[in-house]
Amino acid sequence: xxxxxxxxxxxxxxxxxxxxxxxxxxxxxxxxxxxxxxxxxxxxxxxxxxxxxxxxxxxxxxxxxxxxxxxxxxxxxxxxxxxxxxxxxxxxxxxxxxxxxxxxxxxxxxxxxxxxxxxxxxxxxxxxxxxxxxxxxxxxxxxxxxxxxxxxxxxxxxxxxxxxxxxxxxxxxxxxxxxxxxxxxxxxxxxxxxxxxxxxxxxxxxxxxxxxxxxxxxxxxxxxxxxxxxxxxxxxxxxxxxxxxxxxxxxxxxxxxxxxxxxxxxxxxxxxxxxxxxxxxxxxxxxxxxxxxxxxxxxxxxxxxxxxxxxxxxxxxxxxxxxxxxxxxxxxxxxxxxxxxxxxxxxxxxxxxxxxxxxxxxxxxxxxxxxxxxxxxxxxxxxxxxxxx
Amino acid sequence: xxxxxxxxxxxxxxxxxxxxxxxxxxxxxxxxxxxxxxxxxxxxxxxxxxxxxxxxxxxxxxxxxxxxxxxxxxxxxxxxxxxxxxxxxxxxxxxxxxxxxxxxxxxxxxxxxxxxxxxxxxxxxxxxxxxxxxxxxxxxxxxxxxxxxxxxxxxxxxxxxxxxxxxxxxxxxxxxxxxxxxxxxxxxxxxxxxxxxxxxxxxxxxxxxxxxxxxxxxxxxxxxxxxxxxxxxxxxxxxxxxxxxxxxxxxxxxxxxxxxxxxxxxxxxxxxxxxxxxxxxxxxxxxxxxxxxxxxxxxxxxxxxxxxxxxxxxxxxxxxxxxxxxxxxxxxxxxx
Numbered sequence: 001x002x003x004x005x006x007x008x009x010x011x012x013x014x015x016x017x018x019x020x021x022x023x024x025x026x027x028x029x030x031x032x033x034x035x036x037x038x039x040x041x042x043x044x045x046x047x048x049x050x051x052x053x054x055x056x057x058x059x060x061x062x063x064x065x066x067x068x069x070x071x072x073x074x075x076x077x078x079x080x081x082x083x084x085x086x087x088x089x090x091x092x093x094x095x096x097x098x099x100x101x102x103x104x105x106x107x108x109x110x111x112x113x114x115x116x117x118x119x120x121x122x123x124x125x126x127x128x129x130x131x132x133x134x135x136x137x138x139x140x141x142x143x144x145x146x147x148x149x150x151x152x153x154x155x156x157x158x159x160x161x162x163x164x165x166x167x168x169x170x171x172x173x174x175x176x177x178x179x180x181x182x183x184x185x186x187x188x189x190x191x192x193x194x195x196x197x198x199x200x201x202x203x204x205x206x207x208x209x210x211x212x213x214x215x216x217x218x219x220x221x222x223x224x225x226x227x228x229x230x231x232x233x234x235x236x237x238x239x240x241x242x243x244x245x246x247x248x249x250x251x252x253x254x255x256x257x258x259x260x261x262x263x264x265x266x267x268x269x270x271x272x273x274x275x276x277x278x279x280x281x282x283x284x285x286x287x288x289x290x291x292x293x294x295x296x297x298x299x300x301x302x303x304x305x306x307x308x309x310x311x312x313x314x315x316x317x318x319x320x321x322x323x324x325x326x327x328x329x330x331x332x333x334x335x336x337x338x339x340x341x342x343x344x345x346x347x348x349x350x351x352x353x354x355x356x357x358x359x360x361x362x363x364x365x366x367x368x369x370x371x372x373x374x375x376x377x378x379x380x381x382x383x384x385x386x387x388x389x
Numbered sequence: 390x391x392x393x394x395x396x397x398x399x400x401x402x403x404x405x406x407x408x409x410x411x412x413x414x415x416x417x418x419x420x421x422x423x424x425x426x427x428x429x430x431x432x433x434x435x436x437x438x439x440x441x442x443x444x445x446x447x448x449x450x451x452x453x454x455x456x457x458x459x460x461x462x463x464x465x466x467x468x469x470x471x472x473x474x475x476x477x478x479x480x481x482x483x484x485x486x487x488x489x490x491x492x493x494x495x496x497x498x499x500x501x502x503x504x505x506x507x508x509x510x511x512x513x514x515x516x517x518x519x520x521x522x523x524x525x526x527x528x529x530x531x532x533x534x535x536x537x538x539x540x541x542x543x544x545x546x547x548x549x550x551x552x553x554x555x556x557x558x559x560x561x562x563x564x565x566x567x568x569x570x571x572x573x574x575x576x577x578x579x580x581x582x583x584x585x586x587x588x589x590x591x592x593x594x595x596x597x598x599x600x601x602x603x604x605x606x607x608x609x610x611x612x613x614x615x616x617x618x619x620x621x622x623x624x625x626x627x628x629x630x631x632x633x634x635x636x637x638x639x640x641x642x643x644x645x646x647x648x649x650x651x652x653x654x655x656x657x658x659x660x661x662x663x664x665x666x667x668x669x670x671x672x673x674x675x676x677x678x679x680x681x682x683x684x685x686x687x688x689x690x691x692x693x694x695x696x697x698x699x700x701x702x703x704x705x706x707x708x709x710x711x712x713x714x715x716x717x718x719x720x721x722x723x724x725x
Contacts, residue, residue, distance in 0.1 A: 028507075032514040081494050128700070132707040137428065137494060139703070142641045149689045156685040261517045280689070288499060326513055330507030339481075339499035342490035377621065 007299075013347045014295045014306070017340035040323045042213040044316035044330075056199020058308065058315045059206045060271060064089070065307035066209040067264035070216050070291025071122075073298035077220060078253035084125055084140025085261040086286025087147035092262025093269050093283075094119035097175050100270065101341040102160045102184030107188050107270055112210075114272055115259040116265035121147055122258015122387035126251040136254070144282055152278050155176035175269075175276040187272045210304055212263065217300035217336040230254055243315055261286060288314075291334050294341035310334065395674060397551035399667055405555045408563045409434075409622035409634075414648060414655045415570050418481075421650060422574065424587040424609025424715045428497030429690030430518045431481045431638025436478040437616025438623040439508045441471030441632040442523045443515060449528045460530035460537070464558040469615055475616020476609050478504070483608040487601050490497035490557030501638070510634040512625075517561035526628030532557060537684035559621035566614065571652045585606055587713035590720045600720045615641075643699045649710060665695045 022041070030038035048058040068085045075082035082088075093119030096110040105113070125139040155161050155175060163170030166180050178186040193202040220226035231239040232249045240246050262284060269276055292310050296302030317330030340347075413430050421429035427433075445467040448456045453529035478500070483498040483660050525531065535542045535553040542550065574580040585593040586603040594600050615638070622637050623630050644662055648655030669691025672678045681687035703710075 028510060083498065120604070123699075128704055132704045133710075134703045134707050138643055139700065141636070142643070145636055146693050146696050147692045153684070153686050153689045204590060253588065276584075278686075287502060294495065324518060326510055328506040328509045329673070332503060332510065335499050335503035335506060339485065339496060342485055342496040342499060343489040346489050346491070373600055 009348050009351050010297050010302075010344075012351055013344050014297075014341075014352055016347055017295065017344070018080075018309070019339035020340050021333040021335075024336045025329050028329055028332055035323055037325075040320045040325050043323065044313060044320050046316070047319040048315045048329070049310040050113075053199060054315050056194070056197040056202040058311045059200075060201035060273070061314060062308045062311040063205040063209040063266075063289055063305075064250070064264035064268040064285050065292050065311050066206075066213055066304055067260050067267060068286050069119075069292030069296065069303040069307050070213055070289075070300060071260040071264070073293035073296065073300065073303055074216060074220075074260060075253055075257040075295060076250060076298045077233050078229045079236065080126075080129070080136050080235075080250065080253060080257075081138060082125075082257045082261075083137055083253065083290070084123070084143050084286075085257070085264075086283045087140070087144035088118040088121040088258040088261035089265045089268075089283050089286045090151050091121040091147045091265075093152065093265030095159060095262070096266040096270055097155070097276060098158070100178055101176055101181045102158065104181070104183040104186070106185050110186055111188075111263060111266040111269055114262040115264070118262020118265065119255045119259040122254040122256070122261070123251065126254025129254070130247040130250040131204040135175065142387045144286070148280065148282060152276045152280065155276065156278050170312065173278050177275065178272060186270060188270045201273055203271055203273070205271060208263075209267060209307075212260070213300045213304050216260070222302065246338070261289070264289075288334065291338050291341065291349065294338060294344070393547060395671065397547050397654075398539075398554070399664070399671055401551040401554045402667040402670070403660060403663045404560065405557075405663075406622075406623045406666055407659040408560050409508050409618040409625060409637055410641050410644050410662055412559075412563050412621060413566065413615045413638060414620035414644040414659060415652060416611035416618065416652050417642055417645040418611075418648075418652065419570070419574070419583070419607045419614070421607075421645070421716050422587045423583045423602055423604045424590060424713060424718070424720065425483070425486055425608050426493045426497065426717045427479070427482060427608065427611050427615075428494055428642065429479065429500035429504075430489040430611070430618075430641055431461045431634060431636070432434060432497075432501040433475045433478050433612050433615040434502040434619030434622060434634040434638050435508050435620035435632060437471035437475035438630055438634060439511060439523075439619075439632070441467045441616070441620035442510075442525055442623060444470040445528055446523065446525055449525075449530075457530050461533070461558055464497060464531060465562075468559060468562065468620060471620040473616070475614075475619065476612040478659075479604075479612025479615070483605050485688045487604045487608070488720060490687055490721065491497065493717055510631065512632065517643075523630040524628060525630070531624060540665035543571070546620050555625070557603055559617065559620065559624065562617070566617075567652060567656055571705040574652060579606070584713070586720075587715055591724060593721065594720075604720065611662035640695060640699065643703060646710060646712075647699070647702050647706060649706075650713060662695055662699070663700050669694050688692050 025043050026037060027067065029040055047054050049055065069083045070091060072082050092114035096114035099105040121143055124143055125136040127137050128134040128162065129136040159165040162172050162183065163176040163177050163180060165170045166176060170176070178184055188203050188205050190203045193204065194200055196202070214364045220230065228244045229249050231242070231244055232246050236246050268274055268285065288310055292303055292307045295306035295309070313333060314330055316326045320329070321327060371383045413434060417427050440626065448463050482496055482500055485491040486493040509521060512523060516523065518570055533543055533553065533556045535549060540549055540553070574584070580594065582598050583603050583606065585598060586600050590600045618641070619634055622634050640662060644658045645655055648658040669673065672691050681690055
């Protein structure tokens with residue numbers, strides 16, 4: 001199978017997952033009744049299209065999703081499942097807001113700080129995995145909660161971060177706006193995009209995210225470092241045998257993944273349209289990075305498009321509420337998409353058979369690009385040899 | 390509050406919160422001993438608690454007299470509904486990861502995201518639009534009181550009083566299920582076969598054990614127990630179900646790892662974790678703990694405690710930690 005065919009089969013598999021998700025969502029809407037499920041689905045699928053005022057919001061929310069998607073995808077490439085994007089996003093947001101609101105730093109300093117904050121939160125799972133062999137999934141989930149509680153307590157107890165500090169009638173359950181704190185320079189520049197798109201949501205954020213996606217693609221595909229990371233993901237033992245420092249690569253991969261999620265927080269909250277709310281609820285932005293990465297099979301450039309898609313149905317879902325359907329229907333659709341992506345490789349093998357490209361056994365598919373933990377990929381790789389017996 | 394009252398309160402609440410952890414961690418153990426990583430425990434708990442609460446309230450509203458007369462039976466029906474719904478939901482994970490050989494972690498994550506969303510949609514559908522919580526505070530028969538078992542609350546000693554302070558049918562049930570789990574895992578043919586499938590499925594298959602069937606059984610048992618655990622958590626946590634179990638499914642996973650995939654160790658680990666959770670609630674009145682007065686949301690500082698302790702323990706015990714060898718690897722007959 002050549003490369004072109006392979007990627008088009010990936011695309012078809014992704015589309016199958018999406019259609020399955022949308023059908024289940026439609027089924028749910030029919031099942032719970034309410035008015036006009038079909039019209040609701042129409043709203044869901046059209047309100048985020050270019051030309052509508054919501055399009056700016058789609059691109060605005062796509063920017064952090066690209067980053068969390070890159071974060072999850074980058075870790076996948078090294079054979080790690082970064083379910084901690086949510087906590088890294090939260091800690092990154094906190095550092096960005098702290099630097100911007102309290103220390104009045106310019107926006108790029110805040111963004112670098114956010115990357116550092118996320119990187120620290122990514123370091124721990126990587127470190128524990130590399131040196132103590134503690135499953136990174138468990139650690140990441142723990143750090144999601146630790147980060148969330150710590151950030152909420154910190155923000156609530158740093159008065160200059162709250163509107164009440166600047167105005168006696170200000171609220172205390174979310175962070176102050178940058179203008180209110182006297183630091184409009186902390187906002188990511190709009191560079192005229194808000195006027196061009198006619199939406200206050202638009203700014204340079206999405207452009208920064210796309211540039212970073214290209215940078216990640218270059219790192220993964222054009223550098224020795226990226227090659228080593230991918231080698232570790234495909235077969236840890238083989239890469240150690242080849243002289244690659246697997247421990248270092250696991251930690252670095254999680255640190256970079258964390259930094260990418262941290263920047264997502266900066267892109268989301270340094271926009272001037274969203275404020276950080278103090279509540280105990282894990283940031284959905286981090287979890288939505290998982291379907292973004294899965295739909296694109298972790299390809300950095302594909303992630304740009306899958307992020308726009310996930311943002312698109314989220315924005316459509318908000319509009320859908322006017323017909324009295326809960327936005328949870330969107331969460332169900334996304335969950336079903338992930339569920340179907342989990343057996344992407346089966347779907348792909350099936351497709352290859354149907355198209356007739358692959359005459360061999362479905363089981364003889366090469367090792368998945370999204371290899372889970374180290375041990376699993378080893379088994380996948382030794383399969384063909386065993387079968388020859 | 391006197392010192393004895395404090396100890397008694399902490400003791401009874403520790404048991405209360407250890408029960409869901411124990412049940413769910415035992416569930417995770419059965420699944421992983423069979424070779425399937427069940428990260429969907431959190432979602433299964435949410436589903437089990439949802440169905441359990443709906444059944445409990447339905448019994449209360451439509452068969453109130455009968456339920457009040459037979460509270461244990463009515464509670465057992467609710468628990469049974471939670472268990473069955475958890476089992477059915479867990480089969481989604483089984484289907485994806487056993488038959489379709491999907492990535493178990495990703496499949497489980499999907500189920501975790503699906504459960505709370507579906508629970509809210511169901512809550513809306515059953516109790517009306519905009520309802521986000523199911524209140525069961527007026528279901529008086531859900532608790533086993535001291536009077537019910539023939540004791541006198543006025544004259545009973547501090548021990549009995551604290552035992553029955555928050556006693557639900559799930560507490561004795563959990564102890565029974567723990568014993569059953571030990572017997573099932575170590576003393577039966579099924580248990581031996583299940584463990585074989587988690588260690589070396591190819592070898593198990595070669596002596597005629599149906600690996601797929603055993604793994605389905607492991608996942609189903611985990612769904613059954615996690616469903617009960619979800620209801621047990623919701624009963625322990627308050628008087629309303631809010632489509633969440635606050636990360637307990639994941640804590641249970643760490644309890645399982647810390648308990649080294651062995652039932653008795655898991656029971657000890659569950660008590661230990663619950664103690665740390667409860668200590669946070671009583672931080673203000675425990676003399677040797679700082680209470681962080683003057684800090685807003687100081688209770689949240691102690692909410693971090695169980696997670697930090699978990700991290701420390703996982704790191705410290707990582708050397709002797711021994712996971713089932715074949716867990717996480719989809720079984721492919723052709724690799725035999």
